[in-house]
Amino acid sequence: FNILLQVMDHGTLTDNNGRKADFRNVILVMTTNAGADMLSKNSIGFTQNKQAGDEFESIKRMFTPEFRNRLDATISFASLDHDVILRVVDKFLLELENQLHEKKVEASFTLKLKEFLAKKGFDPQMGARPMSRLIQDTIRKALADELLFGRLTNGGKVTIDIGIDDKIRLDFDEAKEVEPVA
Structure with a gap:
């Protein structure tokens, strides 16, 4: 973080060879997971209530006073809700x-599968990573x-679902052969 102090103070950054980069007209936007560890800690018998200032306490622990004093603002983002996930x-x-279309495969996904992915593929600490x-x-x-050896080698339609x-x-839509019209 110390390298950013020069940028935040003087609007320039000098490398080991003496070359300077101009940062005078730059807005720095930084993100951090400071405080993410607090999301995973639950008190026994109590629900996790977010307290005002919790994020700033984490920022104080993670960053030096010299660095924090150069920040103009901190913005806390809300957790992603189910619709966003x-x-x-x-x-x-x-x-x-889109990748399957290149292989002439038309895929559809059930709502049940999407709900499964939303539940298992999202973590309050890590987000959707x-x-x-x-x-x-x-x-x-x-x-x-x-795709390599089965029913989709020459393309086709597949509905992707999640079982109990x-x-x-994988449910395949077997294409019915059409008889030529004489």
């Missing part, structure tokens, strides 16, 4: 859907053999 799930699934790994370990893994046992279910 579902939008994050949709973003990841859209990315997968685990989502990508969860999709890799579940959906992509289930699709891999079908939290295992991915």
Whole structure:
């Protein structure tokens, strides 16, 4: 953090070779997970009530007074609500859907699957960072053999769902052969 002190004080940054970078017209926006550890600590018998100033106490512990005194403002973000988490799930699934389109595979995802991903792929401390790994370990893994050696080698339609046992279910829409019209 000490390297930022020079930027915040003088608007320049000098490297070991004496070259200077101009930061005079720059707005620094920094993020931190300071205080994230407090989210995981629950008191026995009590619910976790957020107290005003809790974040600043974490910032005080993490950053030196010299650094904190150069900050103009701190903004605390609220936790993501369920609807926003579902939008994050949709973003990841859209990315997968686009990759599957390149292989001529049309995929659809059930609401039950999306709810599963929202529940298992989101962590109050880490946010939605685990989502990508969860999709890799579940959906992509289930699709891999079908794409390489199975029913999706030449494309097709698949509905992706989650079973009672939290295992991915692939339901294939078998294309019916159309007889040529004479």
